[in-house]
Amino acid sequence: MHRPPAAEAEVAAELAAVRPALGPRFAAELPGARAAVLTRLWRALAHEPLPWIERREAGRGGLALRLSDGRRLHGPPADPYATTGRVTEVRLDGVAYDDPARLTTALAVPHGDGFATELADSVASLALSRAGAEATGGGAGPGRWPAHDWExxxxxxxxxxYHPNCxxxxxxxxxxxLAYGPEHRPPPVRLTLLPAPAAECxxxxxxxxxxxxxxxxxxPVHPWQAAxxxxxxxxxxxxxxxxxxLRTLAVPGGPHVKTALSARLTSSVRDISAGSVASAAMLSAFAESLAARTDGLLHMTRTxxxxxxDSPDLAALLRESPAAYAGPGEHVVPVAALATxxxxxxxxxxxxxxxxxLSVGLRLLELGVALEAHGQNLLVVLSESGAPMRLVYRDLADIRVSPARLARHGVPLPELPERIRTDDVRALRRKLFGSLVGGALAGTAGDGETLRAALAxxxxxxxxxxxxDALCQQPLPVKALTLMRLSPEVPGDQWTVLPNPLRPQGI
Structure with missing residues (x-):
């Protein structure tokens, strides 16, 4: 029998005080939330280069992992591109676990205790998100498509x-x-305006x-940040x-406001560095000039x-709304929302x-720019009938730019931050392929076979x-999201490779 971790009990207690009517729905969503997070964790255990996993053995009964201390972990087959399957149980030396936090605690790996706490929070928050979305309604289908971009x-x-800390x-x-999570469909959030001497900004x-x-x-400051x-x-x-x-908000009829939010969401703390502010206008103009080379298939939202x-905790960006690029009857939709x-x-x-x-992403990559085109940054312009027409890209903070490729095509190189400049072909390809194919397209497809057919x-x-050719023939690089959370001493992104989705025998 499942004993609820502290996070679940704490959320239930708070919910009883602030929104008691949502309590039964939250309790009903907990088993599905545990399975959803466990599914993401099992994918990581099956495919990431975690140092305490010595060997993986696939068989008719599923997948067996031998740990470095001799223990064995058993679970179902793990399609690395699946989003719709549910792992409801994993066995560690014969003991069944249906909760990802309890499984991580039992594994007793370095930095596992902190990660287990994050997983418990993820389960509780996911159950709350599902309960809130169920309570506020919402539907899919062309006849009921949202009228506003934030919807x-x-x-x-x-x-x-794919992230266990989803x-x-x-x-x-x-x-x-409930007040700030978009999935709860809250009323508009009132931003706080904090004054700072212009001479010091x-x-x-x-x-x-x-x-x-x-x-x-x-x-403009997010109220959570201010408080x-x-x-x-x-x-x-x-x-x-x-x-x-969460930290970016849409002003009706106005800009999108990107605020600093010094909380860890999934993998990163969402502040805004001075370097991002310094390069914002230049990077925006550079990206706009590149979009002009895509024959109208790509728009870059302008900053x-x-x-x-003088603080990453007190900063903001004003960005053009992607809705500006919708024609009559068209919709601009984040790729992450297409699955709905x-x-x-x-x-x-x-x-x-x-x-x-792929045509847009590969064209820019050939020119020398690798987009981080995951389902949140990448949006698609749909015709009135739902046909994909054009793309819109937002948030340039984590792109990668190759000076050598730009020079080869006669594209001037502005004074971009050092961290985004690289001529490393592997770094450029994994930035684009990992986000676009392993993220946006895979998440929309929902499983490896559907992804393979579409890509083929x-x-x-x-x-x-x-x-x-590299995309078609080599394993697909993606971020090792769980390894990153279990390696706090290693800065920056860490990577793994998945079976090439264009090779059916690899899925």
């Missing part, structure tokens, strides 16, 4: 399709999750006059709708202005999306290049 973001309930929101109370781009007050710059990190009050700012990233008060519609199940539709995404059709129509 598409609200349809993504489960978060990252819904971990440490430091957020239940009331704050770094400002790039065009910072609007309405966000200035004499010699001060008014910086818990900065511990300051300020003037009420614009009301805005939270998007998938209008950025500011930091019936479109991926329509014959040939996923192959058309894959062809569009799409690549036949693309011009052959060394980058495309």
């Amino acid at each position: 598409w973001e609200q349809r993504v309930v489960d978060g990252h399709p 819904r971990s929101r440490p430091g957020f109370s239940v009331a704050e999750q 770094l400002v790039t781009g065009d910072w609007p006059e309405e966000l200035r007050d004499g010699r001060d710059v008014l910086i 818990h990190v900065l511990k300051r009050s300020g003037a009420p700012g614009p009301a805005a709708h939270p998007l998938m990233s 209008w202005g950025a500011v930091t008060a 519609t019936e479109l991926p199940s329509q014959p040939g539709w996923l192959a058309e999306l894959a062809r569009l995404c 059709t799409a690549v036949r129509e693309l011009p052959r290049t060394p980058d495309l």
